[in-house]
Amino acid sequence: xxxxxxxxxxxxxxxxxxxxxxxxxxxxxxxxxxxxxxxxxxxxxxxxxxxxxxxxxxxxxxxxxxxxxxxxxxxxxxxxxxxxxxxxxxxxxxxxxxxxxxxxxxxxxxxxxxxxxxxxxxxxxxxxxxxxxxxxxxxxxxxxxxxxxxxxxxxxxxxxxxxxxxxxxxxxxxxxxxxxxxxxxxxxxxxxxxxxxxxxxxxxxxxxxxxxxxxxxxxxxxxxxxxxxxxxxxx
Amino acid sequence: xxxxxxxxxxxxxxxxxxxxxxxxxxxxxxxxxxxxxxxxxxxxxxxxxxxxxxxxxxxxxxxxxxxxxxxxxxxxxxxxxxxxxxxxxxxxxxxxxxxxxxxxxxxxxxxxxxxxxxxxxxxxxxxxxxxxxxxxxxxxxxxxxxxxxxxxxxxxxxxxxxxxxxxxxxxxxxxxxxxxxxxxxxxxxxxxxxxxxxxxxxxxxxxxxxxxxxxxxxxxxxxxxxxxxxxxxxxxxxxxx
Amino acid sequence: xxxxxxxxxxxxxxxxxxxxxxxxxxxxxxxxxxxxxxxxxxxxxxxxxxxxxxxxxxxxxxxxxxxxxxxxxxxxxxxxxxxxxxxxxxxxxxxxxxxxxxxxxxxxxxxxxxxxxxxxxxxxxxxxxxxxxxxxxxxxxxxxxxxxxxxxxxxxxxxxxxxxxxxxxxxxxxxxxxxxxxxxxxxxxxxxxxxxxxxxxxxxxxxxxxxxxxxxxxxxxxxxxxxxxxxxxxxxxxxxxxxx
Numbered sequence: 001x002x003x004x005x006x007x008x009x010x011x012x013x014x015x016x017x018x019x020x021x022x023x024x025x026x027x028x029x030x031x032x033x034x035x036x037x038x039x040x041x042x043x044x045x046x047x048x049x050x051x052x053x054x055x056x057x058x059x060x061x062x063x064x065x066x067x068x069x070x071x072x073x074x075x076x077x078x079x080x081x082x083x084x085x086x087x088x089x090x091x092x093x094x095x096x097x098x099x100x101x102x103x104x105x106x107x108x109x110x111x112x113x114x115x116x117x118x119x120x121x122x123x124x125x126x127x128x129x130x131x132x133x134x135x136x137x138x139x140x141x142x143x144x145x146x147x148x149x150x151x152x153x154x155x156x157x158x159x160x161x162x163x164x165x166x167x168x169x170x171x172x173x174x175x176x177x178x179x180x181x182x183x184x185x186x187x188x189x190x191x192x193x194x195x196x197x198x199x200x201x202x203x204x205x206x207x208x209x210x211x212x213x214x215x216x217x218x219x220x221x222x223x224x225x226x227x228x229x230x231x232x233x234x235x
Numbered sequence: 236x237x238x239x240x241x242x243x244x245x246x247x248x249x250x251x252x253x254x255x256x257x258x259x260x261x262x263x264x265x266x267x268x269x270x271x272x273x274x275x276x277x278x279x280x281x282x283x284x285x286x287x288x289x290x291x292x293x294x295x296x297x298x299x300x301x302x303x304x305x306x307x308x309x310x311x312x313x314x315x316x317x318x319x320x321x322x323x324x325x326x327x328x329x330x331x332x333x334x335x336x337x338x339x340x341x342x343x344x345x346x347x348x349x350x351x352x353x354x355x356x357x358x359x360x361x362x363x364x365x366x367x368x369x370x371x372x373x374x375x376x377x378x379x380x381x382x383x384x385x386x387x388x389x390x391x392x393x394x395x396x397x398x399x400x401x402x403x404x405x406x407x408x409x410x411x412x413x414x415x416x417x418x419x420x421x422x423x424x425x426x427x428x429x430x431x432x433x434x435x436x437x438x439x440x441x442x443x444x445x446x447x448x449x450x451x452x453x454x455x456x457x458x459x460x461x462x463x464x465x466x467x468x469x470x471x472x473x474x475x476x
Numbered sequence: 477x478x479x480x481x482x483x484x485x486x487x488x489x490x491x492x493x494x495x496x497x498x499x500x501x502x503x504x505x506x507x508x509x510x511x512x513x514x515x516x517x518x519x520x521x522x523x524x525x526x527x528x529x530x531x532x533x534x535x536x537x538x539x540x541x542x543x544x545x546x547x548x549x550x551x552x553x554x555x556x557x558x559x560x561x562x563x564x565x566x567x568x569x570x571x572x573x574x575x576x577x578x579x580x581x582x583x584x585x586x587x588x589x590x591x592x593x594x595x596x597x598x599x600x601x602x603x604x605x606x607x608x609x610x611x612x613x614x615x616x617x618x619x620x621x622x623x624x625x626x627x628x629x630x631x632x633x634x635x636x637x638x639x640x641x642x643x644x645x646x647x648x649x650x651x652x653x654x655x656x657x658x659x660x661x662x663x664x665x666x667x668x669x670x671x672x673x674x675x676x677x678x679x680x681x682x683x684x685x686x687x688x689x690x691x692x693x694x695x696x697x698x699x700x701x702x703x704x705x706x707x708x709x710x711x712x713x714x715x716x717x718x719x720x
Contacts, residue, residue, distance in 0.1 A: 009335030016327035041663040065650045086318040090335040092301040163641045174653035183510040234286040
C-alpha cells in the first residue's frame, strides 16, 4: 500500500516535470534526424552495411545520451529547490522511496525507448525502401536503453548534481568506454560494451543474452550502491 | 508531542549539537530560539530524519520520524525555501505529495485556498516570490492535517499580513490540541506567539520553560535572549543595553 | 582587467573546473599510454594528437561550468539564489562581464591544453617506437592549444544561450566520441568538413580516416575561429538583451 503510494508519487513527480518531456521529445527528434543521416550515408555506400535494422539502430549509439540524461534528471531534480526535504518528509523510508523512483523512471523510459528504437528503424526503412528482416535487435535496444536510464538514476542519486553525473556518465559512454573497448580485452565485460552486444553483436565477443546479463548485473550493483548511499547519508 | 533527548551531531569533526534535550507539548506553541548557527536547523533536520544523529534521540509521539506510519498525517514541516522544484507548478507539487500519502486531490485545492495561493496554483514555482514559496511550503505541511507542526523561521520572507496570518494559524492549531514547534531568531515576533520557550546557543540548551519563566526578571524576551546567549555584549562591546 | 582577474579567480575556485582539468590531462595521457604500449600503429604520425583530440573533453566541461555555475540552484540550502545576480551587481556592464568570462575561459582552456599536451607527448615519447618530436611539431602543438581554447569558448557560448549546462554538455561530449556526429555528416555533405570541430582538428591532425578533404592548418584555424566569433557575438547580443 505504502509502496504503491510511493510509486504513484514518484510517477506524478516525473510526469509533471517539463524536463522529462523535453528530454524524451528531444531524444526522439535527434534520433530521427540521425537515422536519416545514417540512411543517407548508407545510400551513398559509405557505410559498412545496408541492412535496415543495423542502419536504423546505428543512431542509438548517440541517442542513448538522452536516456542517460533522463535518468540523471529524474534523480537530481530532487536536489533543486530543496525538494528532497519534502520528499523525505512525505516518504521517510528512503530505500523504498528511491526504489520507487527507479521503478517510476523505468515505467516512463520503457515506452520512450521502444518508440525511439522503432521509429528510427521505420524511418530508415522508408528512406532505404527496404523492409526489416528481424525485430530482435529492436527489443535488445529497448532493454539496453532502459538499463542505461536506470544507471543514470542510480548515478544521479549518488552524485546529486546533474552536471557531475551527466559529465561522468557521458564521458564514460562516449569517450572512455569506446577507447577502452579498442585497447583492453576485458572491456567486453564493461557496461557499455556488454550492453552494445544486446543489439549490435558484430562488435563484441558476448552474445546478446550474455550482454544483457552483464549489463543487468552492473545496473543492479549500481542501484544497490545508490540505495545504500541514500539510506546512510544526510539528506 | 516532540521529545528530544541527549542529541549530539558532529559534522566534519565539529560538534554542532552537544547533547541537547527538550520537548514540545500538545496544545502549546513552543518557540525554539537561538542566534544564527546555534544549531536550530540542525536539530530540526535530525528530528525530521533528514540528517542522522551522532548520538541521542529525537522522537515524534515516541518514534523516530522514519518509522512513522503516516508521516504527513502526523507531522507537517516547513524548512527554508519552498521545498519544491522550480520547474513544477504549485499544484503539481502538492499533487505528488498528496499521492505519496494517498490523500484525495480535493485536499490539494483546500490547502491552496487555505494559504491563499489558489490564483498562483498553475504557475511554476520558479516564478513565485519568496513569500509565495513560503506559503507553498506551508500548504505542503498542512496537506495531511498533521497533529504536529514543525517550522523553521516561519516568518522569514513574509509580509506583515502574512506574519499575522501565520500567527493566527499557529494559535488555532495549538488551541485544537496540536503541537507546534517553531524556530526563530526574531524575538519580538516570538513573544507574541509562543507559550513555551527553548533557547539554544552554540549547540547547547541555555534556557527551557514557559514564556514567563524564561523572560523572568528581564523586561522583554529579547533582553532575556541577549542575556542568555551573550549576543548583546558581543554587539555592544560589553556595555549596558 | 579587474573583471578578468575576478573571473579567473571564480573559475579557479570552482571544484568542477579542477575536475575538468584532471579529466583533460588524464584521459589523453592514459589513452596514449595504452596506445603506445600496443606498439607501432597505423597513422603513427598522429599518435598523441589523436588522444588530445578526445582530451578536449576537459576544455568542454571548463567552458560549460564557467557560465552554468552562475545559474545553478541545485545546492540544498541555496534558497533559489543564483550567483549571476551578484556577478552583475559587481560588474554592471554585461558586455564587460561576458568578455571577462570569455578571457578566463580561453586562458583556462589554453593552459589546460599546454599541460595536457606536455603530459600526453611525454607519455608518447617514453614509448620506444615513436618518432621524436621535431620542429614540425611546434605549429601542430600550437594548433592543439588553439583547438582547446576555441572549443572551450564554443561550449561556453552555447551555454550562455541555454543558461543550463546539461544540454550543451551532452551535445559536446557526444560529439567528442570516437565517431562524432559531425564526422558522420561529412559522409553526407562535404560542407560538413567546415563545421567547427571538423575544421578545427585539422590544425594538428594529419590524416582523418576515410576523408580526402584537405584543409590547410591555418585555414582550419581561421574557419573554427570564425564559427566561435559568430557564436560569441550572438551570445553577447542575447545576454545583454535578456533579463539576468
